[in-house]
Amino acid sequence: MDAVIEFAQGPLFRVTFGIMILGLIRLVVLDLINAVEAYRRAGDKSLAWTAAITKTVSWLFPLKRAFTQRPVYSVISIVFHIGLILVPIFLLAHIQLWEAGLGISWWSLPHFWADLLTITTIVTGAALFFGRIGQRSAQALSRTQDYLWPILLIIPFVTGYICANTVVGPATYQLSMLVHLLSAELIFVLIPFTKIAHCVLMPLSQFIITLAWKFPARVDDKICTTLKKKGAPV
Amino acid sequence: MRTQPINEQERERAFSSVKKPEVTERQQLDVRYHVEDHEVTGRPRAFLEAFAAILRHTNYRMALEHFVRVSAKCARCAVQCPVYQATNDVKDIPCYRSELLLSVYRRHFTMSGSLIGRLTGTGHLTDETVQQMAESFWNCTACRRCTIECPVGIDHALITHLGRFILSEIGIAPRALVVSTREQLEGKTGNTSAVPVPALSDTLEFLEEDMEEEKGVPIKFPLDVEGAEYLFTPAVSDFLMEAETLMGIAAVFAATGGSWTISTNYFDAINYGLFYNDRILERVIRKLYSETERLKTRAILIGECGHASRTAKYYVPVHCGGDQAKPVYNIMEYTYRMYKEGKLKLQPGTITEKVTYHDPCNIARQGWIVDQPRELIRAFCSDVVEMQPLGQDNICCGGGGGTVSIDEIRPYRTTVGGKAKADQIRATGAKYLIAPCANCKKQLRELVEDQEIDCEVVGLHDLIYKAIMFEGQPAEMQTAQEKG
Ligand code: SF4
Numbered sequence: 006m007d008a009v010i011e012f013a014q015g016p017l018f019r020v021t022f023g024i025m026i027l028g029l030i031r032l033v034v035l036d037l038i039n040a041v042e043a044y045r046r047a048g049d050k051s052l053a054w055t056a057a058i059t060k061t062v063s064w065l066f067p068l069k070r071a072f073t074q075r076p077v078y079s080v081i082s083i084v085f086h087i088g089l090i091l092v093p094i095f096l097l098a099h100i101q102l103w104e105a106g107l108g109i110s111w112w113s114l115p116h117f118w119a120d121l122l123t124i125t126t127i128v129t130g131a132a133l134f135f136g137r138i139g140q141r142s143a144q145a146l147s148r149t150q151d152y153l154w155p156i157l158l159i160i161p162f163v164t165g166y167i168c169a170n171t172v173v174g175p176a177t178y179q180l181s182m183l184v185h186l187l188s189a190e191l192i193f194v195l196i197p198f199t200k201i202a203h204c205v206l207m208p209l210s211q212f213i214i215t216l217a218w219k220f221p222a223r224v225d226d227k228i229c230t231t232l233k234k235k236g237a238p239v
Numbered sequence: 240m241r242t243q244p245i246n247e248q249e250r251e252r253a254f255s256s257v258k259k260p261e262v263t264e265r266q267q268l269d270v271r272y273h274v275e276d277h278e279v280t281g282r283p284r285a286f287l288e289a290f291a292a293i294l295r296h297t298n299y300r301m302a303l304e305h306f307v308r309v310s311a312k313c314a315r316c317a318v319q320c321p322v323y324q325a326t327n328d329v330k331d332i333p334c335y336r337s338e339l340l341l342s343v344y345r346r347h348f349t350m351s352g353s354l355i356g357r358l359t360g361t362g363h364l365t366d367e368t369v370q371q372m373a374e375s376f377w378n379c380t381a382c383r384r385c386t387i388e389c390p391v392g393i394d395h396a397l398i399t400h401l402g403r404f405i406l407s408e409i410g411i412a413p414r415a416l417v418v419s420t421r422e423q424l425e426g427k428t429g430n431t432s433a434v435p436v437p438a439l440s441d442t443l444e445f446l447e448e449d450m451e452e453e454k455g456v457p458i459k460f461p462l463d464v465e466g467a468e469y470l471f472t473p474a475v476s477d478f479l480m481e482a483e484t485l486m487g488i489a490a491v492f493a494a495t496g497g498s499w500t501i502s503t504n505y506f507d508a509i510n511y512g513l514f515y516n517d518r519i520l521e522r523v524i525r526k527l528y529s530e531t532e533r534l535k536t537r538a539i540l541i542g543e544c545g546h547a548s549r550t551a552k553y554y555v556p557v558h559c560g561g562d563q564a565k566p567v568y569n570i571m572e573y574t575y576r577m578y579k580e581g582k583l584k585l586q587p588g589t590i591t592e593k594v595t596y597h598d599p600c601n602i603a604r605q606g607w608i609v610d611q612p613r614e615l616i617r618a619f620c621s622d623v624v625e626m627q628p629l630g631q632d633n634i635c636c637g638g639g640g641g642t643v644s645i646d647e648i649r650p651y652r653t654t655v656g657g658k659a660k661a662d663q664i665r666a667t668g669a670k671y672l673i674a675p676c677a678n679c680k681k682q683l684r685e686l687v688e689d690q691e692i693d694c695e696v697v698g699l700h701d702l703i704y705k706a707i708m709f710e711g712q713p714a715e716m717q718t719a720q721e722k723g
Pocket residue numbers: 146309310311312313314315316317333334388389390391392393
């Protein structure tokens with residue numbers, strides 16, 4: 006068991022974490038390449054930067070947005086995201102691992118807050134799952150991955166909490182730790198290839214749509230040629 | 240605000256079709272709008288070819304690539320869509336509609352999608368999906384309200400816009416729009432309403448006489464003045480249906496001494512290309528621009544028309560030289576500037592009845608024209624109420640995206656598309672509903688009629704005409720105005 010945990014903590018972690026980072030970089034780079042190409046082709050190069058920045062910021066910190074439409078859902082979703090982002094990065098136990106491995110460290114969450122955020126993430130994650138099941142409009146849109154994600158995401162939180170807080174026997178501890186590691190690593194690998202890619206792509210959205218409405222100049226001729234419609238009546 | 244879903248009776252009315260069954264059969268297309276006959280066999284293939292050609296020459300691929308990756312399916316946009324609120328049909332959820340096209344893109348134009356599709360032998364575009372898109376993309380009014388509420392930033396109106404573009408390349412587009420545009424680009428009259436030039440000049444002459452009589456000062460519609468500052472083009476339908484709006488605009492120019500002209504060679508700002516085909520949009524823009532070059536005006540001024548203003552403002556630069564292109568303004572910008580500069584005087588308290596202002600999506604959504612008309616209105620109306628939400632978050636009249644010009648779907652527009660708007664209007668209890676847009680005005684008039692709301696729909700300049708004061712105007716005419 007120990008050997009398996011060690012493997013999950015060491016090589017497997019490095020590989021999966023690397024896949025995530027490289028995968029996400031790839032997505033951003035692809036987006037940027039597309040954007041540069043679109044900008045080059047755009048007939049009008051004036052862009053409403055300020056509006057795009059304002060909108061992006063208002064969604065990154067959706068304090069005002071949250072209460073205008075579907076307030077309950079919005080608050081749940083926001084709380085969920087806060088824990089999801091903060092806990093893995095700022096948990097002391099995680100930082101200690103980074104320090105041991107790479108010698109780097111940073112500010113950590115106080116214990117009380119780490120615990121609280123872990124619990125809120127679990128609770129709101131479950132709420133999102135049940136919300137999706139219970140709501141007609143969400144049901145109509147949901148793919149399998151949409152149901153699975155909230156569940157998969159809270160697994161490392163539940164197991165992490167068990168490892169950190171409860172007095173359990175060594176066997177249970179080891180099992181929890183293994184599940185904790187493997188589920189987190191599964192998440193790492195899946196992120197760049199699923200909707201969770203929005204963690205890096207979402208801040209680019211407003212710029213992409215602003216640019217998308219700037220069409221290339223004079224495409225009529227080109228499309229007509231490709232579709233062999235030249236000279237055809239309207 | 241939330242709108243209650245329509246009841247069974249309303250549903251029946253909204254979705255009834257006036258199409259002949261044999262036409263539906265022949266065209267294999269069960270949509271409520273009329274479509275010209277087109278090649279029916281092999282539509283999916285033709286659709287994919289058109290899609291590919293468009294992707295190759297435009298910027299849509301960038302947006303689609305991004306959208307297929309970020310779409311979170313959170314259903315938040317559902318609460319924003321007035322159409323879904325009215326029908327309560329999950330097919331009308333913005334993200335559901337967009338997914339129709341996104342899944343075609345994923346399956347046929349991304350590597351992973353086509354690989355999985357080929358391995359499993361599934362997901363190939365079928366004629367059924369083409370028909371679904373033909374129905375769904377024209378149920379949406381392209382109001383872009385959903386876009387402002389999507390946390391991950393998916394622009395459904397862009398997807399609807401593209402979906403309609405591709406469909407029109409294979410012959411599926413509302414006949415009403417296609418026929419009008421054909422007349423505008425290739426017909427004898429060169430405008431969407433087929434107004435001949437003699438009729439235009441007669442109308443304007445007649446209006447000039449009217450105005451002089453009513454205001455006591457000469458007010459002109461200058462025709463074909465080379466070198467004027469503004470080339471003025473309204474939606475051509477204004478010459479037939481919105482005489483009062485035009486009179487108000489002429490009065491503003493007369494009072495402020497502005498230099499403007501109407502071209503008898505081309506006097507239509509309508510651009511249905513925005514609603515169904517980018518190539519058409521480009522052609523209409525170029526036609527408009529060549530007119531301003533011919534008459535050597537400094538700028539283009541669009542009348543009270545939302546979509547015409549948006550297309551000219553955003554696509555003149557795209558197709559006619561970027562930042563070198565001549566500027567485009569909406570008439571309300573001119574009037575507002577004159578008012579601020581003190582050149583335009585409006586009699587306070589001219590209108591004492593309750594008025595409210597409708598934001599046309601195409602000029603309000605991006606925050607372009609929201610406050611200017613309101614300030615003007617407050618200058619001469621004493622009882623102004625607002626609808627909520629408003630401005631950038633406004634609710635569409637229900638006839639957006641070109642649907643207002645499709646007469647055969649009027650029951651749908653006034654029952655489904657305009658339901659939320661009707662609730663809003665009713666709540667204000669306003670006597671005048673000001674809507675500075677030819678499209679909105681037509682839709683709102685039909686809406687208040689069908690929904691039995693006691694309210695008169697007018698343009699902004701219709702009322703400005705009543706409130707405007709001229710230097711040297713006979714005193715008795717000013718007092719006549721004061722009495723409203
Ligand atoms: S709000 Fe955006 S992500 Fe959510 S369902 Fe609508 S389109 Fe999809």
